[in-house]
Amino acid sequence: MTTKQKRPIRHAVRARGNPVTESASTMTPPPEGIETKDAFQPLEPTPEFLAELAEQSAQLEDATPEEIIAWAAERYAPRLTMATAFGPEGCVILSMIASVAPETYVFNLDTGYQFQQTLDLRDRIAEKYGVEVDMLKPELSVPEYEALHNGPLYKTNPTQCCMDRKIKLLHQGTHEKHAWMSGIRRDQSADRAQAAIVGWDKKFELVKISPLANWKKQDVWKRILDEGVPYNPLHDQGYPSVGCWPCTRAVVEGETDDRAGRWSGTAKTECGLHTIQESDGSGI
Numbered sequence: 001m002t003t004k005q006k007r008p009i010r011h012a013v014r015a016r017g018n019p020v021t022e023s024a025s026t027m028t029p030p031p032e033g034i035e036t037k038d039a040f041q042p043l044e045p046t047p048e049f050l051a052e053l054a055e056q057s058a059q060l061e062d063a064t065p066e067e068i069i070a071w072a073a074e075r076y077a078p079r080l081t082m083a084t085a086f087g088p089e090g091c092v093i094l095s096m097i098a099s100v101a102p103e104t105y106v107f108n109l110d111t112g113y114q115f116q117q118t119l120d121l122r123d124r125i126a127e128k129y130g131v132e133v134d135m136l137k138p139e140l141s142v143p144e145y146e147a148l149h150n151g152p153l154y155k156t157n158p159t160q161c162c163m164d165r166k167i168k169l170l171h172q173g174t175h176e177k178h179a180w181m182s183g184i185r186r187d188q189s190a191d192r193a194q195a196a197i198v199g200w201d202k203k204f205e206l207v208k209i210s211p212l213a214n215w216k217k218q219d220v221w222k223r224i225l226d227e228g229v230p231y232n233p234l235h236d237q238g239y240p241s242v243g244c245w246p247c248t249r250a251v252v253e254g255e256t257d258d259r260a261g262r263w264s265g266t267a268k269t270e271c272g273l274h275t276i277q278e279s280d281g282s283g284i
């Protein structure tokens with residue numbers, strides 16, 4: 001850790017419905033055999049807790065991504081998770097997780113519309129690092145979903161499609177977790193420029209940790225090339241950002257925004273996972 005991290009963050013958050021101030025004499029004893037220390041207690045964004053997150057985020061500004069991941073694991077495991085779409089940043093974080101926090105539960109939002117190259121990457125990562133990414137699937141298969149909506153919903157209502165086939169899975173993957181990590185970088189888009197290293201994710205009610213927030217695109221690719229981190233071959237074919245195949249195209253000459261090929265031709269720029277929200281003082 002950097003010298004800026006002088007004081008460990010305190011676990012100040014109060015669990016909903018189970019205030020730590022409640023006296024032992026008034027507490028209902030748990031059923032026999034139930035380990036209360038393992039019972040899930042969601043975090044609550046009290047002003048004190050949000051202030052601590054902001055302080056910790058500031059302290060981690062100069063930390064390396066590995067240090068941030070190690071801190072996250074020490075602070076939140078086993079209730080720490082990560083969602084990955086196997087982008088360059090995600091693959092780099094997976095390589096780091098393998099060395100500093102290998103027990104972390106990692107999942108992918110397997111919408112049914114991912115490129116085969118993306119699906120293959122899961123196995124290449126597992127083979128190289130031993131990190132098995134859990135592929136979470138929507139309740140309905142693609143044929144069932146398209147039959148229900150009289151055709152592909154991504155053509156007529158991509159926001160609902162992302163809700164059904166991504167956001168709901170994110171809730172599933174983060175069930176009974178306290179914190180999730182993502183590969184977002186501040187320089188990826190205006191939406192992401194405010195991302196904190198550690199902040200409160202209001203939408204999912206989780207601590208959100210972004211170990212690469214301060215990295216540039218070239219930092220990510222230097223690590224990939226220096227260390228032979230597996231990556232999606234589509235990146236060599238004009239796709240700097242890869243999502244679902246119906247909503248992703250290669251960028252064309254002159255397009256400088258890496259995400260220009262995502263939901264091209266629509267006003268949509270994010271699937272809703274990383275939309276910046278009212279900050280609550282934590283930056284995200």
Ligand code: SF4
Pocket residue numbers: 111113153154157158159161162163165166243244245246247271
């Ligand atoms: Fe559906 Fe496109 Fe969103 Fe994938 S990116 S879930 S295909 S709208």
